[in-house]
Amino acid sequence: MKVCFLGTGTSQGIPIIGSEHPVCLSNDPRDKRLRVSVWIEWDEYSYVIDCGPDFRQQMLVSQCPKVDGILFTHEHADHTAGLDDIRPFFFRQGDIPVYGCERVIKNLSRRFDYIFSSENKYPGAPSVAIKIVENNKPFPVGDKIAVPIKVFHGSLEVFGYRIDEFAYLTDIKTIADEEAEKLKGVKVLVVSALRIEPHATHFNLEEALAFIERIQPERAYLTHISHNMGFHAEVEKTLPENVFLAYDNLKITI
Numbered sequence: 001m002k003v004c005f006l007g008t009g010t011s012q013g014i015p016i017i018g019s020e021h022p023v024c025l026s027n028d029p030r031d032k033r034l035r036v037s038v039w040i041e042w043d044e045y046s047y048v049i050d051c052g053p054d055f056r057q058q059m060l061v062s063q064c065p066k067v068d069g070i071l072f073t074h075e076h077a078d079h080t081a082g083l084d085d086i087r088p089f090f091f092r093q094g095d096i097p098v099y100g101c102e103r104v105i106k107n108l109s110r111r112f113d114y115i116f117s118s119e120n121k122y123p124g125a126p127s128v129a130i131k132i133v134e135n136n137k138p139f140p141v142g143d144k145i146a147v148p149i150k151v152f153h154g155s156l157e158v159f160g161y162r163i164d165e166f167a168y169l170t171d172i173k174t175i176a177d178e179e180a181e182k183l184k185g186v187k188v189l190v191v192s193a194l195r196i197e198p199h200a201t202h203f204n205l206e207e208a209l210a211f212i213e214r215i216q217p218e219r220a221y222l223t224h225i226s227h228n229m230g231f232h233a234e235v236e237k238t239l240p241e242n243v244f245l246a247y248d249n250l251k252i253t254i
């Protein structure tokens with residue numbers, strides 16, 4: 001299985017528009033972060049997790065040829081605002097399967113009513129096939145099974161996903177023990193870590209590292225990173241040897 005980090009930044013991306021923060025002015029390409037998303041492929045299958053406002057650019061840069069489904073973690077704009085840009089995939093493939101809990105699907109159908117409604121469709125509008133995700137109900141993706149993992153982003157329920165020995169959890173602040181159990185035996189864990197300072201709805205670096213220590217994956221990658229985390233090159237030096245800061249266009253094999 002191959003995983004490509006399409007974006008590793010927090011909601012505004014890095015650089016932030018108009019910011020003169022040193023990290024926003026950095027020339028290191030690893031300090032330029034689009035909104036958070038990954039592309040997962042194996043054999044002939046190709047899935048993405050989330051579809052933020054940078055989706056079009058991410059699909060062009062990664063040269064992703066098709067999307068068999070989009071697994072949504074939650075409805076926040078940095079994870080969903082690019083949905084209109086599924087159009088080229090829809091024209092070639094037909095309805096694009098979108099996976100999310102009922103609340104997320106309802107929210108998306110309100111915000112993208114022209115995509116979800118079946119009446120009076122404008123000819124250029126894309127269509128989706130709705131796949132409702134429920135906790136404790138693993139579902140098929142291609143010839144594999146995706147296991148939803150419920151975490152909390154403040155008080156908001158968010159789904160992370162495990163496929164085989166890979167798991168992706170973003171926008172996490174807390175997780176129940178029985179959900180953490182579902183991560184047993186993962187080789188590669190991706191988890192969000194916003195910044196050094198604590199935050200009300202996100203793991204900071206310390207909380208993410210403690211969580212990784214608890215799950216014990218072979219390797220872990222941090223994502224959903226704010227400019228306040230600091231320069232990629234400097235933060236990476238401080239991490240345990242099996243933990244890495246992800247960066248845009250990083251590709252890993254599991």
Ligand SMILES: [Zn+2]
Pocket residue numbers: 010011076078079171224
């Ligand atoms: Zn987010």
